[in-house]
Amino acid sequence: xxxxxxxxxxxxxxxxxxxxxxxxxxxxxxxxxxxxxxxxxxxxxxxxxxxxxxxxxxxxxxxxxxxxxxxxxxxxxxxxxxxxxxxxxxxxxxxxxxxxxxxxxxxxxxxxxxxxxxxxxxxxxxxxxxxxxxxxxxxxxxxxxxxxxxxxxxxxxxxxxxxxxxxxxxxxxxxxxxxxxxxxxxxxxxxxxxxxxxxxxxxxxxxxxxxxxxxxxxxxxxxxxxxxxxxxxxxxxxxxxxxxxxxxxxxxxxxxxxxxxxxxxxxxxxxxxxxxxxxxxxxxxxxxxxxxxxxxxxxxxxxxxxxxxxxxxxxxxxxxxxxxxxxxxxxxxxxxxxxxxxxxxxxxxxxxxxxxxxxxxxxxxxxxxxxxxxxxxxxxxxxxxxxxxxxxxxxxxxxxxxxxxxxxxxxxxxxxxxxxxxxxxxxxxxxxxxxxxxxxxxxxxxxxxxxxxxxxxxxxxxxxxxxxxxxxxxxxxxxxxxxxxxxxxxxxxxxxxxxxxxxxxxxxxxxxxxxxxxxxxxxxxxxxxxxxxxxxxxxxxxxxxxxxxx
Numbered sequence: 001x002x003x004x005x006x007x008x009x010x011x012x013x014x015x016x017x018x019x020x021x022x023x024x025x026x027x028x029x030x031x032x033x034x035x036x037x038x039x040x041x042x043x044x045x046x047x048x049x050x051x052x053x054x055x056x057x058x059x060x061x062x063x064x065x066x067x068x069x070x071x072x073x074x075x076x077x078x079x080x081x082x083x084x085x086x087x088x089x090x091x092x093x094x095x096x097x098x099x100x101x102x103x104x105x106x107x108x109x110x111x112x113x114x115x116x117x118x119x120x121x122x123x124x125x126x127x128x129x130x131x132x133x134x135x136x137x138x139x140x141x142x143x144x145x146x147x148x149x150x151x152x153x154x155x156x157x158x159x160x161x162x163x164x165x166x167x168x169x170x171x172x173x174x175x176x177x178x179x180x181x182x183x184x185x186x187x188x189x190x191x192x193x194x195x196x197x198x199x200x201x202x203x204x205x206x207x208x209x210x211x212x213x214x215x216x217x218x219x220x221x222x223x224x225x226x227x228x229x230x231x232x233x234x235x236x237x238x239x240x241x242x243x244x245x246x247x248x249x250x251x252x253x254x255x256x257x258x259x260x261x262x263x264x265x266x267x268x269x270x271x272x273x274x275x276x277x278x279x280x281x282x283x284x285x286x287x288x289x290x291x292x293x294x295x296x297x298x299x300x301x302x303x304x305x306x307x308x309x310x311x312x313x314x315x316x317x318x319x320x321x322x323x324x325x326x327x328x329x330x331x332x333x334x335x336x337x338x339x340x341x342x343x344x345x346x347x348x349x350x351x352x353x354x355x356x357x358x359x360x361x362x363x364x365x366x367x368x369x370x371x372x373x374x375x376x377x378x379x380x381x382x383x384x385x386x387x388x389x390x391x392x393x394x395x396x397x398x399x400x401x402x403x404x405x406x407x408x409x410x411x412x413x414x415x416x417x418x419x420x421x422x423x424x425x426x427x428x429x430x431x432x433x434x435x436x437x438x439x440x441x442x443x444x445x446x447x448x449x450x451x452x453x454x455x456x457x458x459x460x461x462x463x464x465x466x467x468x469x470x471x472x473x474x475x476x477x478x479x480x481x482x483x484x485x486x487x488x489x490x491x492x493x494x495x496x497x498x499x500x501x502x503x504x505x506x507x508x509x510x511x512x513x514x515x516x517x518x519x520x521x522x523x524x525x526x527x528x529x530x531x532x533x534x535x536x537x538x539x540x541x542x543x544x545x546x547x548x549x550x
Contacts, residue, residue, distance in 0.1 A: 004052050008048045016084050016088035035072050044065070045062055060090055070083060110146055112486065113161075120134075125494055145157060155190060165248065172448075172475050174491050188298040191248070191249055194273075197219035202261060208238050208242070210230055214300075222289035229279060231286060233276075254473060255473070268300075268301065269301065309374065309469075311371055311540060317352075319357065321360060325364065327357070334380070343381075357434060367440075368390075372443050373446065374444065375451030389433045392432045394430050396429070399505040401423035401424050401498070402423050426497075440467055443470075443472040445470040466520070467547070471516060478494065
């Protein structure tokens with residue numbers, strides 16, 4: 001319970017005790033001034049409601065405190081004693097009964113959905129680009145929100161929000177709920193199911209295989225290893241199970257190719273308390289095993305995704321030497337410090353990065369690997385600071401801003417093209433500091449926003465190669481948030497970023513094809529699986545080093 005509610009209950013209990021004492025004492029005296037105490041509880045309740053708002057879980061408390069008014073009008077000892085005791089018991093019962101109740105201070109989920117939906121419908125800038133039918137989405141998800149709210153099921157309310165967001169196929173449309181870790185565990189269990197000792201993955205040749213197999217598990221004991229082909233899942237072809245799987249925590253991915261790849265990994269927990277799985281054993285024969293669940297799938301899912309998509313995490317903007325000719329930069333986010341972010345003052349970062357790269361140049365390094373896997377985006381000013389060092393001398397345009405219509409509180413539309421009016425260019429200046437050596441940029445489906453922008457802009461250089469197992473996220477518009485909600489916060493693309501022809505910059509359209517394509521797509525094969533899941537190596541990084549050496 002929140003402090004204000006506890007304070008209210010404690011005060012009411014104290015006044016209940018006081019009114020009980022007054023009921024006993026007042027019967028011995030002719031004075032009736034003590035009866036004023038029976039007005040305190042209802043007055044306190046009115047003030048409490050005015051300050052904190054009406055809450056249905058406190059209806060019994062409201063009623064009982066109001067009944068104490070009877071003690072003011074009727075000078076009967078027994079009545080006053082009964083009312084006082086009833087007040088104290090009710091308040092204690094309120095605390096015990098509703099402290100962990102889903103009804104306690106429950107947000108108005110339906111009203112919040114309507115409010116956020118209206119703002120998003122008005123300000124979402126990719127409606128036409130992605131062919132979004134807001135009316136259809138409202139008709140589809142309002143009943144889901146209402147149903148979950150009626151059942152007081154906070155997990156299902158969140159799942160409905162996730163499903164709504166997933167309709168946009170936009171990495172910048174998301175809902176961040178105000179829920180506990182335990183409540184989030186309920187959500188992931190409902191969406192992703194249970195752990196049977198391994199994850200699934202699709203190889204580049206289309207084969208579905210087991211990966212991240214738990215050492216010592218029943219699955220391993222039955223002969224399932226990293227790379228073992230999985231044939232059937234509970235008696236049906238494993239491909240059918242994967243095709244039927246549709247969970248919103250994974251499928252709000254703009255690039256269809258990336259969604260198809262990740263779908264297989266996310267689907268690995270789709271069964272109940274047990275799983276019957278058919279697989280190809282070491283002898284090439286079809287074997288079958290029944291596996292009991294080990295727990296929920298969430299932890300293994302997270303671990304598998306991290307191994308496949310993220311690489312080895314290091315300090316943001318760290319620079320190290322891989323071999324005599326190659327340096328490595330890890331960029332986890334486009335943010336340096338709190339003073340730089342948004343202020344466009346990256347002087348300290350510039351000096352630090354320039355000094356680090358100068359040391360590499362002095363050591364004879366000519367080539368560079370920039371790792372953007374798991375890059376969460378951030379400030380484009382960060383991108384410009386890096387580009388300042390890597391680009392040849394000259395002025396460059398990243399993208400174009402759009403023009404804000406002050407009178408109508410929206411971005412201006414070009415009546416000729418139907419798109420947004422082209423605004424000022426977003427420029428930076430290159431110094432030609434680094435040189436003409438090879439630059440490899442590593443990306444994954446978790447490279448998003450300013451990470452996408454970095455990838456697109458640097459790909460324009462002839463000496464740059466974009467490499468990964470999946471393209472970057474391809475979501476680049478700036479966002480706004482609906483933050484005046486109790487249950488959570490909705491964010492969405494709200495500031496158009498444009499190409500020189502006025503078209504939308506980077507974000508995928510209805511075709512969902514990658515707008516920042518890979519130059520080299522690394523195959524997911526037996527070598528890939530063995531290196532990552534058996535030897536614990538960063539296979540993608542090793543491939544980048546190998547490519548530089550060619």
